Amino acid sequence: xxxxxxxxxxxxxxxxxxxxxxxxxxxxxxxxxxxxxxxxxxxxxxxxxxxxxxxxxxxxxxxxxxxxxxxxxxxxxxxxxxxxxxxxxxxxxxxxxxxxxxxxxxxxxxxxxxxxxxxxxxxxxxxxxxxxxxxxxxxxxxxxxxxxxxxxxxxxxxxxxxxxxxxxxxxxxxxxxxxxxxxxxxxxxxxxxxxxx
Numbered sequence: 001x002x003x004x005x006x007x008x009x010x011x012x013x014x015x016x017x018x019x020x021x022x023x024x025x026x027x028x029x030x031x032x033x034x035x036x037x038x039x040x041x042x043x044x045x046x047x048x049x050x051x052x053x054x055x056x057x058x059x060x061x062x063x064x065x066x067x068x069x070x071x072x073x074x075x076x077x078x079x080x081x082x083x084x085x086x087x088x089x090x091x092x093x094x095x096x097x098x099x100x101x102x103x104x105x106x107x108x109x110x111x112x113x114x115x116x117x118x119x120x121x122x123x124x125x126x127x128x129x130x131x132x133x134x135x136x137x138x139x140x141x142x143x144x145x146x147x148x149x150x151x152x153x154x155x156x157x158x159x160x161x162x163x164x165x166x167x168x169x170x171x172x173x174x175x176x177x178x179x180x181x182x183x184x185x186x187x188x189x190x191x192x193x194x195x196x197x
Contacts, residue, residue, distance in 0.1 A: 002085065003022075003024070004022070004023040004024055004083045004084065004085065004180075005020070005021065005022045005023070005083055006020070006021055006078075006079045006080070006082035006083035007019070007020040007021075007079065008020075008075055008078045008079040008082060009075075010071060010074065010075045010078070012067075012071065014059060014060050014067040014068075014071065015057065015058065015059040015060070015067050015068055015071040015072075016057075016058045016059075017055075017056070017057040017058075017059075017068075017071055017072055017075045018054075018055070018056045018057075018075075019053070019054070019055050019072075019075045019076050019078075019079045020052075020053070020054040020055075020079065021051055021052065021053060021054075021076075021079045021080055021083050022051065022052035022083075023051055023080070023083050023084070023180050024050075025046075025050060025051055025052030026050060026052065027046050027047040027048075027049070027050050027051065027052070028046065028052040028053075029042070029043045029046040029047065029052070029053050029054075030053070030054045030055070031043065031053065031054075031055040031056075032055070032056050032057070033055065033057040033059075033068060033072065034057070034058070034059070034061050034068070035061070035065055035068065035069070035131060036129075037128055037129050037130070037131040037165075038065075038069060038072070038131060038139075040166075041165060041166070041169040042055065042169070044166060044169040044170045044172075044173055045169055045172055045173040045176065046173070047173065048098075048170045048173030048174050048177065049172075049173035049174065049176040049177045049180075050177055051173070051176065051177070051180075053076075055072070055076075057071070057072050057075075059071065064132070065131070065132060065135055066132075066135060066138060069135040069136075069138050069139050069142075070135075070138040070139065070141070070142045071142065072139065072142070073138065073139035073140060073141065073142025073143040073146075074142035074143070074145070074146050075146075076142075076143055076147075077142060077143040077144065077145065077146030077147035077148075077149075078146045078147075080147045080176075081146060081147045081148055084111065084180070086190075087111060087113075087190065087191065087197045088186075088187075088188055088189060088190055089182050089183060089184075089186045089187045089188060089189065089191075090111060090179070090180065090181075090182065090183065090186070090191055091178060091179055091180070091181045091182070091183045091186075091191070092110060092111050092112075092179055092191040092192075092197070093108075093109070093110050093111075093178070093179055094107075094108070094109050094174070094175035094176060094177065094178035094179030094180070095107065095108040095109070095175050095178065096170075096171040096172075096173075096174035096175045096178065097171065098167045098170040098171040098174060099167065100163045100166050100167045100170070101160070101163055102157065102158060102159050102160065102163065103155065103157065103158030103159070103160060103163035103164050103166075103167045104155070104156045104157050104158065104167060105121075105153070105154065105155045105156060105158070105164065105167035105168045105170075105171045106152075106153075106154045106156060106171060107151070107152070107153050107154075107168065107171035107172045107174070107175040108151075108152040108175065109149050109150065109151045109152070109172075109175050109176070109179055110149060110150040110151075110179070111147075111148070111149050111179055111180075111197065112148070112149060112150045112197060113148050113196075113197040114148065114150055115144045115145045115146075115147075115148055115149065115150070116144060116149075116150040116151065117137075117140050117141055117144045117151050117153075118151070118152045118153070119136075119137055119140055119151075119153045120153065120154050120155070121136070121153060121154070121155040121164060121165075121168060122155070123161045123164055123165070124158070124159055124160070124161045124164065125161040128161045128162050128165060133161060133165065136165065136168070140153065153168055153171075153172070155167065155168060
């Protein structure tokens with residue numbers, strides 16, 4: 001099987017970001033964003049998705065974290081899209097339910113070639129530590145627009161905002177792992193009746 005890896009650099013006046021992915025990895029993770037809670041969430045994606053992630057992001061954090069978080073979602077989406085390749089033999093769909101104590105989240109995704117985000121998480125706090133929970137929506141919007149996926153995220157229950165976020169990112173990793181798995185029965189075939197994605 002061809003290596004499913006990619007490295008993408010995205011440089012703007014607001015951010016300088018480099019993301020490397022290996023979709024058939026072991027969950028190795030190296031990340032520097034200047035946003036420790038975001039790093040913690042991205043590590044969940046790597047570990048539970050079995051995706052090797054190497055991320056270096058520098059942004060205008062002296063203003064706020066918005067540009068860095070959004071642009072990181074964009075760059076990660078670009079890298080995963082590039083690593084996926086032509087999608088032949090891809091499972092395509094993924095889903096996961098993940099609990100953490102009182103919190104339970106569900107993530108369902110489709111490598112459909114169409115960007116769509118349906119994100120329903122009512123965080124119980126506006127900030128998790130120093131991280132603005134509104135920015136998770138920006139991250140996932142950036143991701144879906146550039147990975148070209150349809151993504152449904154629902155926090156079904158939860159009282160602790162940290163737990164809410166962590167279940168979302170763990171479930172996101174698990175759903176990615178399922179969708180990105182090669183389906184031997186689909187080898188060489190496009191997982192679509194249209195013949196393209």
